[in-house]
Amino acid sequence: MKMNNVKQTVGGIILAGGRSLRMGRNKAFLRLEVDGPTIIEKVVAALQPACASEPIIVTNTPDLYQWLGLPLVGDSFANAGPLGGIEAGLAASPYAYNLVVGCDMPYLQPALLEYLAACIQPTVLAIVPLNQTARPEPLCAVYSKSALPAIRKRLQQGQYILLGLLHEIEPLYVAASQLQPYDPTLLSFVNMNAPSDLPAS
Numbered sequence: 306m307k308m309n310n311v312k313q314t315v316g317g318i319i320l321a322g323g324r325s326l327r328m329g330r331n332k333a334f335l336r337l338e339v340d341g342p343t344i345i346e347k348v349v350a351a352l353q354p355a356c357a358s359e360p361i362i363v364t365n366t367p368d369l370y371q372w373l374g375l376p377l378v379g380d381s382f383a384n385a386g387p388l389g390g391i392e393a394g395l396a397a398s399p400y401a402y403n404l405v406v407g408c409d410m411p412y413l414q415p416a417l418l419e420y421l422a423a424c425i426q427p428t429v430l431a432i433v434p435l436n437q438t439a440r441p442e443p444l445c446a447v448y449s450k451s452a453l454p455a456i457r458k459r460l461q462q463g464q465y466i467l468l469g470l471l472h473e474i475e476p477l478y479v480a481a482s483q484l485q486p487y488d489p490t491l492l493s494f495v496n497m498n499a500p501s502d503l504p505a506s
Contacts, residue, residue: 314357314401316402317406318360318394319345319363319406320394321333321345335497344411345408347411347413351413355419360404361397362376363390376397380393382460388460406418407444407445409498410496412495413445414492417484418445421484422447429449432476433471434484435478
């Protein structure tokens, strides 16, 4: 697959709208090493090689993220979870297809993201990877702006569950075996939800 050509047409979206209740503090600003980068800096660094320009951060607390110097956008649908964040990011992006990831995924591999982007097909509304147990990973996926009508309809109906959207739009699923050449242990899908997820200090 010609990944370099794909990069010119794909945007990036980072979802940073969660309240980090289980973690007890903002997950995006945690550091896995004392003097290392924050998790969101690691996410930005992994996403940029696969995207045509700087990623958009979806957040309802923009003041906290201004220091990153990236485009910021807030939710249009309040309290709608990740689905609302995807809607806001897609609406703000100038690109027809966008890689969407969470702000708490420190082990994202650029090669895996580039491969997902290279799987884009004109009639497909989303490209969603499957993990080792064949479960979808909708927060490390590619979404088309053409999915916006279906997303907005679900949001207007108060249907916020991402898996429900996937059933409706019938994405292209990418098996774990196809992804492992680019991330053998699929650590890209690991996110930091609670203190127990953090590396022991």
